[in-house]
Amino acid sequence: MVELGPGATWINVYAALEPHHISTAGGRISGVGVGGFLLGGGIAFASAEKGLGVNNVINYEVVLSNGTIVNANEAENEDLFWAMKLPSTNYGIVTRFDMRTYPSSAIWGAVNVYPFTPTLASELYTQSKKWGHDDTNKDNMVSVAIMRNKGMSLALAVQVNEAGIAHDPLTSSAPIMHLETTGSTYKVVREVVDGALAATTRTRWHTITTKIDTEYFMDIFEKSESIMKPHDDRENILWSIAVQHFQKSCINAAKESPIFNALGQGKDDLLSIFTNNIRMEWANPDDDAALDEAAYELGTLAETEARKRGILNDFIYLNYADGNQPVYERSVTPGDMEKMKEIKKAYDAAGIFDRLWRGGYKLPVERGNMSQTDADNKHDEL
Ligand SMILES: Cc1cc2nc3c(=O)[nH]c(=O)nc-3n(C[C@H](O)[C@H](O)[C@H](O)COP(=O)(O)OP(=O)(O)OC[C@H]3O[C@@H](n4cnc5c(N)ncnc54)[C@H](O)[C@@H]3O)c2cc1C
The missing domain is CATH 3.40.462.20 (Vanillyl-alcohol Oxidase; Chain A, domain 3)
Structure with a gap:
């Protein structure tokens, strides 16, 4: 297992893993960041065997919209752990990813x-x-x-x-x-x-x-x-x-x-x-x-x-x-979409990350007659 800071790029990660003859399912180009790569999936050299990068994350340390820091893994906040497999910027700010490693000399x-x-x-x-x-x-x-x-x-x-x-x-x-x-x-x-x-x-x-x-x-x-x-x-x-x-x-x-x-x-x-x-x-x-x-x-x-x-x-x-x-809208089944929205309500009920964090992809939200763009413009005016 390796603990990764989200600000690192994958070349930093591979440099640190090299002396231990291990690797992980990370990015394939030096400058790609750990954070974004692991919040959107992550196609790695080893993906045919190990799945996407996210499938190799065993714990997320996350700052929620109310400022609390939680861990999400199979035993703790399991619902959030599942949603963090395709979270983009909806659920929290990740301050640490714990990832599975595997032996890899060459x-x-x-x-x-x-x-x-x-x-x-x-x-x-x-x-x-x-x-x-x-x-x-x-x-x-x-x-x-x-x-x-x-x-x-x-x-x-x-x-x-x-x-x-x-x-x-x-x-x-x-x-x-x-x-x-x-x-x-x-x-x-x-x-x-x-x-x-x-x-x-x-x-x-x-x-x-x-x-x-x-x-x-x-x-x-x-x-x-x-x-x-x-x-x-x-x-x-x-x-x-x-x-x-x-x-x-x-x-x-x-x-x-x-x-x-x-x-x-x-x-x-x-x-x-x-x-x-x-x-x-x-x-x-x-x-x-x-x-x-x-x-x-x-x-x-x-x-x-x-x-x-x-x-x-x-x-x-x-x-x-x-x-x-x-x-x-296109990459999540209707059942999973409902589940993701429920989890969103549980961890960011006020939609703080929708309003204050403009980057990434947002789960579709019901806003009455206001389109997402109108809502964003409105936010800009505040
Ligand atoms: C040259 C190149 C090669 C690439 N190769 C691959 C590849 O091999 N496989 C693959 O799957 N993708 C690849 N990508 C795509 C890459 O995964 C995405 O561009 C990804 O968003 C990059 O993450 P970043 O952290 O560098 O970018 P950023 O733009 O910094 O982050 C992307 C998004 O994630 C959010 N974010 C970042 N860190 C955190 C955090 N800690 N907590 C919460 N949100 C956060 C940011 O707010 C932003 O919305 C490549 C991209 C490039 C430019």
Whole structure:
């Protein structure tokens, strides 16, 4: 077990765990914070086996809206413990996460970047399906992205094996960038994964969940190019569409959380559920409005098209969502929503965190004829 301060980033955590030859189901990039990652789920290298980050938290130390500090775990405040598996900023301020650890001396990681061609991208995507479907191969994490940077289209594949076993690349095509190492999680994050995903500046995310469909993925990228082409010259513009798997084994490992119910309790067909994650970054604040609009257009297009093709799953993964996406409305079953609202009443009856804490995603609340936006504006005026 490890006690984590929410202000730490995951690279601090992995650095501290490395000498003990242990690891935990944390973030996959150095700068991601412990706090936000663990309040929205948390897709980790080990998720196929261990579920999301939240499924590995065994105790939360939480400051409630009335100022009291409580622990939430299986024996104490069990209802809050359950809600804290998808809490965002509804229930309290976490001052400590206690997480399960596991022995880990060496994992293997590789990143390959290729010039984009439709054939190659389709090959990577098709290959990645193998891993997404394979819940007997839980040591592996594979993620594929197509991206456009400075007017150049690229395809990227990230492969990690938690048992430290090296695998062949997903394609025999020659990469223009190849990073690979075996070692602690700290080493793999720092030397391999970070190397491919440089620090972000101004960003916009959007996510949907779909079944695996190579043709859809390729079509969306093609359509995205026409939306994004006019923005090719904006400073440090980079955008990508990445796919990541929620394997059956991952969903099953998420058993005690609302996410498990929302994803259909790990039934077979959900082997094919992906998060499709659209991400944009840029440098100049003057580009914000135009790129916000482009991100919205792209996200809407991806969702509309997935719905039309019958491959959309309602689930919206909180950690990759845009601030305007209806995460709770779409990602929690009606029964769990009622339960979450009851728990909210028990721990923040006056809705202090709704009124005074503007960040994150809020559980939908009944406000008579006042919309959430009206209510927020009203709050601004006070
Ligand atoms: C480069 C990059 C890589 C990423 N990789 C992954 C990944 O591998 N897997 C994955 O699942 N996600 C990933 N994400 C998404 C990431 O999990 C979310 O962006 C997450 O919100 C980041 O948390 P933070 O603490 O850094 O952010 P912040 O913006 O600081 O926090 C996010 C939200 O959580 C709230 N919060 C933070 N700390 C606390 C606390 N102690 N108590 C209560 N509320 C709190 C904040 O108020 C805020 O609303 C990645 C993001 C980036 C930018």
